[in-house]
Amino acid sequence: MNPVVSHSALLRNRAYINGEWVQAHSGQSFAVTNPANGEHLSDVPDMGAEDTRAAIAAAEAAWPAWRAVPAKERAAILRRWFDLMMEHKEDLARLMTAEQGKPLAEARGEVGYGASFVEWFAEEAKRAYGDVIPGHGRDKRILVIKQPIGVVAAITPWNFPIAMITRKVAPALAAGCPVVVKPAEDTPLCALALAVLAEKAGLPAGLVNIVTCSKARAPEVGEELTTNPVVRKVSFTGSTPVGKLLMRQASSTVKKVSLELGGNAPFIVFDDADLDAAVTGLMASKYRNTGQTCVCANRIYVQSSVYDAFVEKLKSAVGNLVVGPGLEGETHQGPLINQAAVDKVERHIADATSNGARVALGGKAHALGGTFFEPTILTDVTQDMLVAREETFGPVAPIFRFETEDQAITMANDSEFGLAAYFYSQNIQRIWHVAESLETGMIGINDGIISTETAPFGGVKESGLGREGSRYGLDEFMELKYLCLGGMR
Ligand SMILES: NC(=O)C1=CN([C@@H]2O[C@H](COP(=O)(O)OP(=O)(O)OC[C@H]3O[C@@H](n4cnc5c(N)ncnc54)[C@H](OP(=O)(O)O)[C@@H]3O)[C@@H](O)[C@H]2O)C=CC1
Numbered sequence: 235m236n237p238v239v240s241h242s243a244l245l246r247n248r249a250y251i252n253g254e255w256v257q258a259h260s261g262q263s264f265a266v267t268n269p270a271n272g273e274h275l276s277d278v279p280d281m282g283a284e285d286t287r288a289a290i291a292a293a294e295a296a297w298p299a300w301r302a303v304p305a306k307e308r309a310a311i312l313r314r315w316f317d318l319m320m321e322h323k324e325d326l327a328r329l330m331t332a333e334q335g336k337p338l339a340e341a342r343g344e345v346g347y348g349a350s351f352v353e354w355f356a357e358e359a360k361r362a363y364g365d366v367i368p369g370h371g372r373d374k375r376i377l378v379i380k381q382p383i384g385v386v387a388a389i390t391p392w393n394f395p396i397a398m399i400t401r402k403v404a405p406a407l408a409a410g411c412p413v414v415v416k417p418a419e420d421t422p423l424c425a426l427a428l429a430v431l432a433e434k435a436g437l438p439a440g441l442v443n444i445v446t447c448s449k450a451r452a453p454e455v456g457e458e459l460t461t462n463p464v465v466r467k468v469s470f471t472g473s474t475p476v477g478k479l480l481m482r483q484a485s486s487t488v489k490k491v492s493l494e495l496g497g498n499a500p501f502i503v504f505d506d507a508d509l510d511a512a513v514t515g516l517m518a519s520k521y522r523n524t525g526q527t528c529v530c531a532n533r534i535y536v537q538s539s540v541y542d543a544f545v546e547k548l549k550s551a552v553g554n555l556v557v558g559p560g561l562e563g564e565t566h567q568g569p570l571i572n573q574a575a576v577d578k579v580e581r582h583i584a585d586a587t588s589n590g591a592r593v594a595l596g597g598k599a600h601a602l603g604g605t606f607f608e609p610t611i612l613t614d615v616t617q618d619m620l621v622a623r624e625e626t627f628g629p630v631a632p633i634f635r636f637e638t639e640d641q642a643i644t645m646a647n648d649s650e651f652g653l654a655a656y657f658y659s660q661n662i663q664r665i666w667h668v669a670e671s672l673e674t675g676m677i678g679i680n681d682g683i684i685s686t687e688t689a690p691f692g693g694v695k696e697s698g699l700g701r702e703g704s705r706y707g708l709d710e711f712m713e714l715k716y717l718c719l720g721g722m723r
């Protein structure tokens with residue numbers, strides 16, 4: 235194993251419950267491997283319902299003291315956690331590349347991005363302001379206060395093993411809530427490393443608990459997290475089918491739910507766009523994390539008159555991408571997370587080509603073997619193909635053709651998903667009209683990267699519920715309480 239990873243004090247082989255590093259009750263564990271070469275990184279506990287109940291009980295016990303801590307003191311602990319993440323940026327990034335596969339430069343970027351949520355919510359902790367509302371009678375006064383919701387369950391994916399945790403845990407802690415985190419089977423090591431640093435930052439026991447488990451046990455752990463009456467909030471990032479299942483389960487005790495689910499982002503290039511800027515934006519949006527991002531451009535709509543010119547420019551940019559192990563050299567694109575991901579990409583390409591699309595570049599498994607895949611461009615793609623209906627979650631850019639603005643809007647909105655959209659145009663009237671017409675929670679206008687801790691991240695339609703990051707992100711972990719004061723003079 236890469237020595238910088240194996241010697242890291244952040245590399246753990248125990249889960250973290252109630253401030254202790256523990257095995258599963260069953261004594262079972264599972265292996266975490268590097269998707270770039272299959273090397274073994276660590277074994278971590280394969281926990282089940284009993285361990286999850288222990289984590290929930292620890293969180294419940296820790297809650298009363300934590301909610302009573304003044305926001306300024308909670309903020310100071312979060313700030314120390316942020317500082318430690320930045321201090322250990324390189325170690326965290328190497329661990330992330332080792333277990334997730336993204337190029338080291340992207341992993342470093344994600345550590346900074348993940349830490350930014352901790353910094354942001356350390357600041358926001360002090361601004362959970364209430365409200366004063368004019369009373370509905372002469373003797374009445376109305377106040378609104380915000381209170382922490384209680385024990386939070388956070389279920390997170392493998393594609394952003396740090397940022398998707400801090401985007402939930404930091405606002406929960408800032409609001410005054412304890413959290414039980416269930417990371418993905420593929421990437422538990424970053425979650426455990428975050429717990430090492432949270433402990434070092436002085437976070438009291440029980441406030442952050444990490445329950446690791448294999449895919450086989452995820453339904454059991456998920457069921458406990460979503461049905462245990464002590465849990466008051468479930469925050470999930472992942473696929474739409476699993477999100478729907480968790481929402482159904484959480485309804486049994488009417489928990490508050492935030493869901494950040496699948497996307498199928500349209501990326502529209504109008505004939506008045508700066509084509510070079512559009513190519514740059516698409517490269518960032520499409521091929522980031524080897525296309526494994528819920529806000530990745532998934533359907534690229536290009537107006538007929540600039541279609542051929544755009545495809546040529548894109549081909550030359552994509553042709554320069556270097557594929558390889560993320561820990562080695564100047565890599566732009568790492569492996570896909572696992573074989574199931576490769577199978578999905580291959581199925582989408584086969585469906586498109588058998589229905590008339592053409593492979594303009596790439597199109598097959600990379601010569602490096604394993605789960606490496608060639609950055610791919612498909613042309614002459616139509617709305618009836620799988621690539622138009624489902625999120626590919628891989629390095630495939632399918633390019634559709636459109637004639638008019640109305641047609642582009644209709645095609646873009648023809649999806650049950652509504653997370654992110656992007657479009658390029660230099661006409662201000664068109665910009666307003668298209669931005670107001672697209673049915674998504676976020677829009678990049680002449681920009682391919684929209685993620686930041688300062689803006690509300692989330693979707694509409696079957697892409698989810700609620701918003702993460704920004705000042706709105708704190709509210710997801712708080713309840714409003716209305717106080718009516720009668721008998722006033
Ligand atoms: N919105 C987004 O950011 C993401 C979207 N996706 C989409 O989903 C597709 C499949 O990816 P996949 O990783 O399988 O996504 P999942 O939705 O299966 O995984 C996300 C998280 O949910 C967990 N999980 C899975 N089943 C359950 C369950 N029954 N109860 C509780 N937790 C559960 C997973 O655990 P475990 O990993 O152990 O199974 C993981 O921690 C991708 O191709 C992509 O289209 C995927 C990841 C992120």
Ligand SMILES: O=C(O)CCCC(=O)O
Binds near residue numbers: 397472526527528685
């Ligand atoms: O794919 C995801 O769900 C993570 C989104 C990453 C981002 O914040 O840009």
